[in-house]
Amino acid sequence: MTSKTEILLFGATGYIGGSVLNRLLSHPKADTFSITATVRSPEKAKLLEKLGVKAEIASLSDFDKIEELASRAHVIFNVANSDDLPAINALLKGVRKAHETTGELPILIHTSGTGEIAEAANGEYAAETVYSDLNVEQLKAIPETAFHRKVSLAVIGADEQGYTRSYIMIPGMIDGLASGPVFEAGIANPLSIQIPALIKQALDRNRAGMIGPGKAVWSIINIEDTVDMYIALFDAISADPQSVGHGWEGYYFGVSDHVSFYEIGQAIGQALVDLGLAKDAEPTTFTDEELLKHWGSVLAGKYGGTTCRCRADRALAMGWKPKYATKDLLLAGIKPEVEYEFKRAQENGGVDFTKQRRHGLLLKSVLESN
Ligand SMILES: NC(=O)c1ccc[n+]([C@@H]2O[C@H](COP(=O)([O-])OP(=O)(O)OC[C@H]3O[C@@H](n4cnc5c(N)ncnc54)[C@H](OP(=O)(O)O)[C@@H]3O)[C@@H](O)[C@H]2O)c1
CATH class of the missing domain: 3.40.50.720 (NAD(P)-binding Rossmann-like Domain)
Structure with missing residues (x-):
C-alpha cells in the first residue's frame, strides 16, 4: 500500500x-x-x-x-x-x-x-516598472x-x-465571487479584499469612489x-x-491584466446605477473623513491609491493560461458582487466595515514603515 x-x-x-x-x-x-x-x-x-x-x-x-x-x-x-x-x-x-x-x-x-x-502613488499615476x-x-x-x-x-x-x-x-x-462545495457549505468567505471593500465604500456613500483621480493601476486576476x-x-x-x-x-x-482604480470605480458605479442604487456611475474622490470611517485610518485608506504592474512569466511558461485574460471580463463580475454586498448590508442594517478596519491597522503599520 x-x-x-x-x-x-x-x-x-x-x-x-x-x-x-x-x-x-x-x-x-x-x-x-x-x-x-x-x-x-x-x-x-x-x-x-x-x-x-x-x-x-x-x-x-x-x-x-x-x-x-x-x-x-x-x-x-x-x-x-x-x-x-x-x-x-x-x-x-x-x-x-x-x-x-x-x-x-x-x-x-x-x-x-x-x-x-506596490508604489504609493496616491492615485496620481500608473507604475512604470513591470x-x-x-x-x-x-x-x-x-x-x-x-x-x-x-x-x-x-x-x-x-x-x-x-x-x-x-x-x-x-x-x-x-x-x-468564489463558488464550489466549500463555499456552498458556508465554510469559507466567498469574497476577496480590495474590490469588495470599494463596493462597500460605494454602498455607504451611494456613489463609487477612488483615491485621487484613480489613475493608479494594479495587477488583477x-x-x-x-x-x-x-x-x-x-x-x-x-x-x-x-x-x-x-x-x-x-x-x-x-496576474492576467491591469486595471486602474478609475475603471474599477466606473464598473462599480454602473452596477449601482443598474440596480437603482445611484444616479451617476462616475466615481468621485474619497474624502479623508470617508477613508477614516471605512478603514479606521486615512493612510490605510490610501492603499487604494498605490500602483503595481507585473507579468506571470513563470506560470505562463509552465502552461498556465488565464480564462479571464482581460479586464473587461474581470470587471463584468462586479455586478453580482455589488448585489451580494447590498443584500448583506440590508440584512445587517448597514455596511459593516469591521474587516476593513482590521485590515486598515495592518496597512497603516506597513505604510508608516516605508
Ligand atoms: N484576496 C486577494 O486579492 C489577495 C491577493 C494577494 C494576497 N492576498 C493575501 O492572501 C491572504 C489570504 O487572503 P484571502 O483573500 O483569502 O483572505 P480571507 O478570505 O480573509 O481568508 C483569510 C484566512 O486566514 C485565516 N486566518 C487569518 N488570521 C488567522 C489567525 N490569526 N488564525 C487562524 N486563521 C487565520 C482566516 O480564518 P478565519 O475564517 O477564522 O478568519 C481565513 O481562513 C491574506 O494575507 C491576503 O493579504 C490576498
Missing part, C-alpha cells in the same frame, strides 16, 4: 484557501491525498470533516500546534496570512523538523501578494520594508538553508485563474520537483 500525500492547508475558511481546498477535493488524484486544514471555528471544523478534510482547531498564534502539524506534512499551502511572521517561523520550525526526521524536502507553497511591489518573476535580481531588490516582504524572505531563507522547497504565489488583486495557478504549480512539483523553480526561482506573480 502506498502512503498518502499529507497536505496541510492554512486558511481553508478564506477566499483563496477555500478555493484551493475545493480544487484539492476535486483533484483527479484526490484519493491519494490526506488533507488537514487548520480552522478557528469548531462549527466549521465539523463541516470540513463532512467533506473528508481533517480539521484541526488552531489559530495562527498556536505556535506549538502549527509546528507539530507542519512537522508531519509533505505539502503545505499557506493561504491564511501573508504578514504573520511569528506564525511562519513556527511553521518553518516544523518543516525543518520534518526534513531532519525524514531526509525529505517538504513542499511549502506560500501566499504573498503584489503589495510587495516586474517579471523571471527577473531574480529585480525581485531581490524589493525592500525588506515592503508589504508582505519579511514573511516572503523568511520562506525563501528556509529554501536557501536547504530544508524545504519553497514557492511563493504572489497574486495581484484577485476578484470574482480572477479567483478561478488564481487557483488554476496554485494547482498547475502543485501538479508540476508533484510530477517532477527538479523541473520547477523554487526559492528565488520560485516567485509566481498571479
Whole structure:
C-alpha cells in the first residue's frame, strides 16, 4: 500500500484557501491525498470533516500546534496570512523538523501578494516598472520594508538553508465571487479584499469612489485563474520537483491584466446605477473623513491609491493560461458582487466595515514603515 500525500492547508475558511481546498477535493488524484486544514471555528471544523478534510482547531498564534502539524506534512499551502511572521517561523520550525526526521524536502507553497511591489502613488499615476518573476535580481531588490516582504524572505531563507522547497504565489488583486462545495457549505468567505471593500465604500456613500483621480493601476486576476495557478504549480512539483523553480526561482506573480482604480470605480458605479442604487456611475474622490470611517485610518485608506504592474512569466511558461485574460471580463463580475454586498448590508442594517478596519491597522503599520 502506498502512503498518502499529507497536505496541510492554512486558511481553508478564506477566499483563496477555500478555493484551493475545493480544487484539492476535486483533484483527479484526490484519493491519494490526506488533507488537514487548520480552522478557528469548531462549527466549521465539523463541516470540513463532512467533506473528508481533517480539521484541526488552531489559530495562527498556536505556535506549538502549527509546528507539530507542519512537522508531519509533505505539502503545505499557506493561504491564511501573508504578514504573520511569528506564525511562519513556527511553521518553518516544523518543516525543518520534518526534513531532519525524514531526509525529505517538504513542499511549502506560500501566499504573498503584489503589495510587495506596490508604489504609493496616491492615485496620481500608473507604475512604470513591470516586474517579471523571471527577473531574480529585480525581485531581490524589493525592500525588506515592503508589504508582505519579511514573511516572503523568511520562506525563501528556509529554501536557501536547504530544508524545504519553497514557492511563493504572489497574486495581484484577485476578484470574482468564489463558488464550489466549500463555499456552498458556508465554510469559507466567498469574497476577496480590495474590490469588495470599494463596493462597500460605494454602498455607504451611494456613489463609487477612488483615491485621487484613480489613475493608479494594479495587477488583477480572477479567483478561478488564481487557483488554476496554485494547482498547475502543485501538479508540476508533484510530477517532477527538479523541473520547477523554487526559492528565488520560485516567485509566481498571479496576474492576467491591469486595471486602474478609475475603471474599477466606473464598473462599480454602473452596477449601482443598474440596480437603482445611484444616479451617476462616475466615481468621485474619497474624502479623508470617508477613508477614516471605512478603514479606521486615512493612510490605510490610501492603499487604494498605490500602483503595481507585473507579468506571470513563470506560470505562463509552465502552461498556465488565464480564462479571464482581460479586464473587461474581470470587471463584468462586479455586478453580482455589488448585489451580494447590498443584500448583506440590508440584512445587517448597514455596511459593516469591521474587516476593513482590521485590515486598515495592518496597512497603516506597513505604510508608516516605508
Ligand atoms: N484576496 C486577494 O486579492 C489577495 C491577493 C494577494 C494576497 N492576498 C493575501 O492572501 C491572504 C489570504 O487572503 P484571502 O483573500 O483569502 O483572505 P480571507 O478570505 O480573509 O481568508 C483569510 C484566512 O486566514 C485565516 N486566518 C487569518 N488570521 C488567522 C489567525 N490569526 N488564525 C487562524 N486563521 C487565520 C482566516 O480564518 P478565519 O475564517 O477564522 O478568519 C481565513 O481562513 C491574506 O494575507 C491576503 O493579504 C490576498
